[in-house]
Amino acid sequence: MVVFGCHGQLGVELVRVFTERGYTIAGFDRTRVDITDPQSVEQVLGQEDPGIVVNAAAYNQVDVAENEPVPAFLANGLAVRNLAMACRQLDARFVHFSTDYVFDGAAGQPYTEEDWPHPLGAYGVSKLAGELYAQAYLEKPLVIRTSGVFGPGGLRTARGNFIELMLRLAANQRPIRVVEDHVASPTYAPLLAARTVDLLDRRQTGLFHIGGGTAISWFNYAQMIFRVAGLQPQLQATNEREYRTAARRPKYSALSNSKMESCGLEPMPPLETAIEMYLKARDQHFHQK
Numbered sequence: 001m002v003v004f005g006c007h008g009q010l011g012v013e014l015v016r017v018f019t020e021r022g023y024t025i026a027g028f029d030r031t032r033v034d035i036t037d038p039q040s041v042e043q044v045l046g047q048e049d050p051g052i053v054v055n056a057a058a059y060n061q062v063d064v065a066e067n068e069p070v071p072a073f074l075a076n077g078l079a080v081r082n083l084a085m086a087c088r089q090l091d092a093r094f095v096h097f098s099t100d101y102v103f104d105g106a107a108g109q110p111y112t113e114e115d116w117p118h119p120l121g122a123y124g125v126s127k128l129a130g131e132l133y134a135q136a137y138l139e140k141p142l143v144i145r146t147s148g149v150f151g152p153g154g155l156r157t158a159r160g161n162f163i164e165l166m167l168r169l170a171a172n173q174r175p176i177r178v179v180e181d182h183v184a185s186p187t188y189a190p191l192l193a194a195r196t197v198d199l200l201d202r203r204q205t206g207l208f209h210i211g212g213g214t215a216i217s218w219f220n221y222a223q224m225i226f227r228v229a230g231l232q233p234q235l236q237a238t239n240e241r242e243y244r245t246a247a248r249r250p251k252y253s254a255l256s257n258s259k260m261e262s263c264g265l266e267p268m269p270p271l272e273t274a275i276e277m278y279l280k281a282r283d284q285h286f287h288q289k
Contacts, residue, residue, distance in 0.1 A: 002050040003027045004035055004083070005057030009153035009161060010097065013193035014056055021197055026050070030057065035079040038086075045086045052200065053087050054095040055080065062101070062123040063246040069122035077129030084137035093205075094138055095196065100147040100184060100211065102128045105250025110185070110215055112256045113145075113207045120248040131207075140205035144196060147211040147255050151189025152281040162186065162218070163278060166225050170233040180219035180237040185211030185254040188274035190281075198265050211255030213268030221271070228275045 001018060005011040006027030015027050026048050034040050035057060045053065059065065059075035080096055087094040101124040102117040119125045134141040154161035160168075169176045187210065195210050216224070219237045226233060240251070261267055268274070 001025055001052040001054065002045065002048050003054045003056060004033065005029065005055065007153075007157075008056055008058075009149055009151040009157065009189045010192060011056040012153040012156075013151055013189045014054060014196065017190070017193045017197050018054075021201075023052075035082060036074045038082045041079075041082040041086050042089075045083075045090060045092070049090060050092050052093045052095065053083060054196075055083055056097055058097065059126070060099075060123070062121065062249070065122040065126065066246040069126070072122055072126040073129060076123075076126035077133060080130035081133040081137065084134050084141065087141075088137050093200070094134060094141045095200065096130060096134045096141060096143050098131050098143055098145045099124070099127045100145060100253035100255055101250060102131065102145065103250050103253050105182075105252045108252050110211070110254040110256035111209065113209055113259050120250060123247060124250075142199060142205050143207045144192075144199070145207070145209050145211075145255060146187045146192055147253060148184045148186035149189050149192065150186060150278060152278065152285060153189060155282065155285050162221070163225055163275070166222050167229065167231075170226065170229075170231050173233070175234040175236050176222065177236045177238040177243065178219045178222045179239055179243050180217050181239045181251060182249060183215055183217050183252045183254055184221075185213060185215055186221055186271060186274075187212040187268075188278060190277070191268060191274065195260060195265055195268075199260070199263065202263055202265075204263055208260050209255040209257060210260055211257060211268070212271055212274060213257055214271035215252075215254035216271060224272055225275055228272060229279060 007029045059072045065072035104118040150161035
């Protein structure tokens with residue numbers, strides 16, 4: 001098995017869970033393989049000859065992508081085409097991760113796999129392109145959409161995650177402003193990785209949503225983080241109109257896990273439980289140093 005994006009927040013968890021369950025893993029990051037280059041993809045997959053290829057690599061700088069759409073489309077769209085074509089040649093199973101940002105957020109309720117995508121910006125368009133490439137070149141890919149991923153791997157990456165951002169801002173002792181009119185379903189990376197392997201083990205294919213299971217505004221999410229962490233910074237609610245960003249974001253992009261659960265997979269725990277798990281893993285990380 002090959003995992004691309006093996007050092008990212010999700011990638012490190014996928015490698016860990018697959019290894020724990022007895023899979024033999026070859027992990028690659030962008031320094032070793034440029035998946036936007038078809039020849040590099042063909043060469044490495046030809047050498048490894050894997051039965052399963054997992055793509056956890058992604059360009060996720062949502063605002064930067066508005067001004068620089070080409071890098072996002074190369075990494076999130078054309079790279080998936082390269083991987084899917086190579087998987088077709090090798091007759092390998094392909095797992096690819098997409099995002100809640102393929103939706104416009106207008107539904108006002110958690111999205112199912114049957115809901116029609118309508119991305120609002122360059123990042124969402126690039127991720128939808130990746131889904132379509134996987135489905136175009138392969139008969140039975142496994143495409144998993146998720147939302148607001150956070151995990152201990154974010155402690156080792158430059159961009160971190162939302163929890164790390166909140167804790168960093170709280171340490172500055174200045175007022176923290178977070179939007180209250182955007183809702184998602186933040187997802188704990190170790191749980192997402194475990195559910196992914198569960199789907200693979202059940203030979204599932206097609207499109208699945210694996211979100212955190214709790215639809216919550218980013219403001220309420222921040223409140224929950226600080227409550228669990230035992231912090232009381234000055235937290236202020238703001239909204240889309242006051243807090244302008246380069247990219248338009250879906251206002252309600254929570255995901256429904258009903259299809260995943262109907263396959264016999266365990267429901268996601270409450271978000272508060274996932275935050276507790278994260279903070280415990282975070283403490284262990286810093287105590288090991």
